[in-house]
Amino acid sequence: MTAAHRPTGAIIVDDEQLARHAIRELLASHPEIPVLAECANGIEAVKAVAEHQPALLFLDVQMPKLSGFDVLELIDTDAAVIFTTAFDQYAMRAFEVHAVDYLLKPIGRDRFEVALAHAKARIGTKSPNGPELAAAARPPQQFLERLVVKDGTRVTIIPIAKLDYAEAQDDYVALASGGKKHLKQQTIASLEACLDPQSFVRIHRSYLLNLERVARIEPYGKDSKIAILCDGTRLPVSRAGYARLQELLEQRPKP
């Protein structure tokens, strides 16, 4: 039997050393699940998951820079994911809606064993959808503050204010920020739903534009318009897109 294609170990991700220790201790009575790595933040976690391809991932929700949901968006894994959280009403609701397993800290032995049994049955099945889970866990009336993207093994965090526009490319969106483009596996519609509609407008089926970046709108051809951004980028504007754009620009106070 070769162990290589049947992953067995676990990775524990939590920014608190004591919290990681508590999970390690609970796992100690399961020698069939060795701890492959402990990660103190999401960036380490993204790397460690790529490197070790664990069977099981314990993922804290609240961590600096990258939350547990961000990590889930960035990893490509068949690992069974168990989220851990101290208390977060929105995260818990998201877990319940998406039938994702989670453990409340401090974690009791009995509840841990139940989660572990479920997880073992789930190993090898597809992990939950990161962006959807993150969207469900956001408190109502709050929009996304930043986007996370992975280029190879590099993780880039784009604050929303620095997003110039997004362009649909099949199953991906290209996020344009400061002259660079980052590809993210997400549809433009689901991205649009997470952003403040006062700041971002769908000017075209394929383009979502940060209003702050518009320098001017010019006619283009017979029926359509083109948006010229502050950096000179030209983006097509559909008729419906122009109507939305005009409505928003009129609402804004003139400088």
Added chain:
Amino acid sequence: MEATVLTRDAELKALKAQVNPHFLFNSLNSINALTSIDPAKAREMCILLAEFLRMTLGLGEKSSISLGEELQLLERFLAIEKVRFGSRLEMRENIQEGCRAALIPPLLLQPLIENAVTHGIASLLDGGTVSVTARRMDSRLAIVIENTCDLDAAKARRGGLGLPNVRQRLAARYGQESDMRVTAENGTFRVQLSLPFEASALLASEVMEQEQPR
């Protein structure tokens, strides 16, 4: 009279916001882990947590407490968080002589320190420092609370309840006599408070005068 209602309202909100469930659960989680690796430390943390809770209950009922009392509460809060964050959390206290006796509304600084930890330190991979400075400037008491911060994360702090509540309490209590400034620059989040310097003994006599006629 409206001002009194406002004050009361703000005070109640402050008390309600006081013991953040996150803080409690996280502390319990730390104690849970410590029981096996360092039982003495687990016990120490239980005591700290109990003292902190007892103080928040007791102090909240008073209309004023000394800065010294508030600092004792903050020291416990930070000591508890220090167990969680380890080397990621550093603390500094710089209190000018005589300032500990100054009177302030109870739990005025606690939400600011809690903000500094949960929004400042917790969002930094390598953590940072939380500092409290107090000095007397003639008839005024100046208190500054600072923390290392990630400016991108600091922007996301809009909409929190902690800062507006402190502002509201100060305004309700001191009106134009108080001032609160919030800045975030060069990786430091800073809240500067300025309020009338009231010495403990002075207030005690005022309270007696008010209560005697009844």
